[in-house]
Amino acid sequence: xxxxxxxxxxxxxxxxxxxxxxxxxxxxxxxxxxxxxxxxxxxxxxxxxxxxxxxxxxxxxxxxxxxxxxxxxxxxxxxxxxxxxxxxxxxxxxxxxxxxxxxxxxxxxxxxxxxxxxxxxxxxxxxxxxxxxxxxxxxxxxxxxxxxxxxxxxxxxxxxxxxxxxxxxxxxxxxxxxxxxxxxxxxxxxx
Amino acid sequence: xxxxxxxxxxxxxxxxxxxxxxxxxxxxxxxxxxxxxxxxxxxxxxxxxxxxxxxxxxxxxxxxxxxxxxxxxxxxxxxxxxxxxxxxxxxxxxxxxxxxxxxxxxxxxxxxxxxxxxxxxxxxxxxxxxxxxxxxxxxxxxxxxxxxxxxxxxxxxxxxxxxxxxxxxxxxxxxxxxxxxxxxxxxxxxxxxxxxxxxxxxxxxxxxxxxxxxxxxxxxxxxxxxxxxxxxxxxxxxxxxxxxxxxxxxxxxxxxxxxxxxxxxxxxxxxxxxxxxxxxxxxxxxxxxxxxxxxxxxxxxxxxxxxxxxxxxxxxxxxxxxxxxxxxxxxxxxxx
Numbered sequence: 001x002x003x004x005x006x007x008x009x010x011x012x013x014x015x016x017x018x019x020x021x022x023x024x025x026x027x028x029x030x031x032x033x034x035x036x037x038x039x040x041x042x043x044x045x046x047x048x049x050x051x052x053x054x055x056x057x058x059x060x061x062x063x064x065x066x067x068x069x070x071x072x073x074x075x076x077x078x079x080x081x082x083x084x085x086x087x088x089x090x091x092x093x094x095x096x097x098x099x100x101x102x103x104x105x106x107x108x109x110x111x112x113x114x115x116x117x118x119x120x121x122x123x124x125x126x127x128x129x130x131x132x133x134x135x136x137x138x139x140x141x142x143x144x145x146x147x148x149x150x151x152x153x154x155x156x157x158x159x160x161x162x163x164x165x166x167x168x169x170x171x172x173x174x175x176x177x178x179x180x181x182x183x184x185x186x187x188x189x190x191x
Numbered sequence: 192x193x194x195x196x197x198x199x200x201x202x203x204x205x206x207x208x209x210x211x212x213x214x215x216x217x218x219x220x221x222x223x224x225x226x227x228x229x230x231x232x233x234x235x236x237x238x239x240x241x242x243x244x245x246x247x248x249x250x251x252x253x254x255x256x257x258x259x260x261x262x263x264x265x266x267x268x269x270x271x272x273x274x275x276x277x278x279x280x281x282x283x284x285x286x287x288x289x290x291x292x293x294x295x296x297x298x299x300x301x302x303x304x305x306x307x308x309x310x311x312x313x314x315x316x317x318x319x320x321x322x323x324x325x326x327x328x329x330x331x332x333x334x335x336x337x338x339x340x341x342x343x344x345x346x347x348x349x350x351x352x353x354x355x356x357x358x359x360x361x362x363x364x365x366x367x368x369x370x371x372x373x374x375x376x377x378x379x380x381x382x383x384x385x386x387x388x389x390x391x392x393x394x395x396x397x398x399x400x401x402x403x404x405x406x407x408x409x410x411x412x413x414x415x416x417x418x419x420x421x422x423x424x425x426x427x428x429x430x431x432x433x434x435x436x437x438x439x440x441x442x443x444x445x446x447x448x449x450x451x452x453x454x455x456x457x458x459x460x461x462x463x464x465x466x467x468x469x470x471x472x473x474x475x476x477x478x479x480x481x482x483x484x485x486x487x488x489x490x491x492x493x494x495x496x497x498x499x500x501x502x503x504x505x506x507x508x509x510x511x512x513x514x515x516x517x518x519x520x521x522x523x524x525x526x527x
Contacts, residue, residue, distance in 0.1 A: 011265065012267060049256045053260050125242070150244045152212070
């Protein structure tokens with residue numbers, strides 16, 4: 001029996017402290033995934049918290065063969081989508097702009113292409129800002145798939161988390177990489 | 192190298208980076224990369240992007256989060272059956288819905304139970320005529336009924352609702368079963384399936400359905416006159432037993448043929464149908480049990496105090512003087 005299985009079994013038997021082990025194990029991965037999706041630290045923190053709260057309430061009712069990692073990321077993804085839907089309701093949108101799950105959250109405005117070349121920590125900061133901004137230029141579903149595969153999930157696991165087909169997952173990851181490369185290299189998007 | 196081929200190889204390069212390519216695809220990639228500098232650059236760029244993303248993710252500081260679940264008890268279900276638990280809950284819900292629908296349908300049709308004709312061939316021998324009728328005077332299903340003179344009359348065991356309701360209404364029931372030797376019980380005439388169960392008029396239920404308790408309502412659907420001999424084919428009876436069950440003096444001895452023939456002749460005329468009487472609780476009933484060759488029987492109730500003859504439910508007639516005169520010697524007046 002794996003560590004996850006033992007911890008899950010303990011939680012199902014009413015051991016609330018065992019759930020803290022799950023939190024410590026998965027909090028960094030879930031938070032970074034959500035931060036990559038949303039790009040806002042406060043929101044990502046709240047969504048991480050919501051993810052664990054939902055898992056705490058639902059875990060005793062789950063099936064024995066639960067894939068804990070995929071299940072937690074599925075909850076996190078659903079929370080992110082709920083956040084986007086809520087934000088859609090409160091955000092004024094100008095005419096002619098649609099807002100759906102495949103929307104790009106930002107238009108590309110590179111941080112490091114103007115001015116003198118940087119080096120050292122400053123360069124890393126700019127690279128990070130550029131990468132974060134570039135991520136948010138991707139379609140949301142593409143972004144989800146790319147972040148999941150970079151995190152180490154297989155295509156079949158991504159299918160289970162996102163509900164997409166294998167071909168769709170493969171295509172979205174390819175498109176995300178291609179777009180990201182084009183953005184970071186300052187090329188025009190040909191998608 | 193064609194652009195279309197490069198596009199196809201680029202997609203394979205992405206899958207290759209994630210270990211999601213087949214051996215054949217790996218061969219295609221290797222063959223293509225050997226000659227295509229553009230796709231070599233794409234492969235390198237894809238690898239670099241993934242490295243940058245991993246660095247980006249790893250460098251993201253993770254804040255402390257609140258733990259609201261610590262304020263909630265961990266709710267552990269009493270019985271865990273995996274997916275079977277969901278099915279069980281679903282089946283219980285469906286069973287509850289069907290039970291409620293079934294109960295509602297039974298309740299919806301119950302007010303008409305007393306008005307349904309007694310089914311032939313069902314052993315529901317009951318002659319409950321003692322008291323006020325309705326649920327208060329009769330027997331419950333499966334329990335014996337105290338007849339007009341106190342004799343125990345077997346009731347149908349676990350009778351269906353309509354039969355039980357008929358028994359509670361104090362009906363003269365029809366049956367193809369042979370007469371009981373203990374008491375005149377169920378009766379059935381040759382066309383008994385068309386004859387509704389009846390109660391002696393003096394023991395008419397005064398509760399229950401409004402049709403039975405309200406003369407006006409009851410008489411509205413009744414014929415004006417009735418010929419008992421013809422309606423019940425009394426002339427075809429082979430035996431007549433006259434008894435007063437609650438006196439304990441019933442001999443169940445058949446009347447002489449001449450006496451039976453005389454009574455049948457007296458009843459062979461049209462009689463005005465009377466509205467039923469409200470039971471007094473002290474009614475004394477004489478039963479006239481006509482038995483037929485096929486084992487069926489028909490019981491008429493004679494209330495010697497009101498001199499009424501009950502033929503069937505809500506079908507009372509005034510006994511003619513000739514019949515009153517003939518039955519008078521058989522009446523046993525209970526001592527006060």
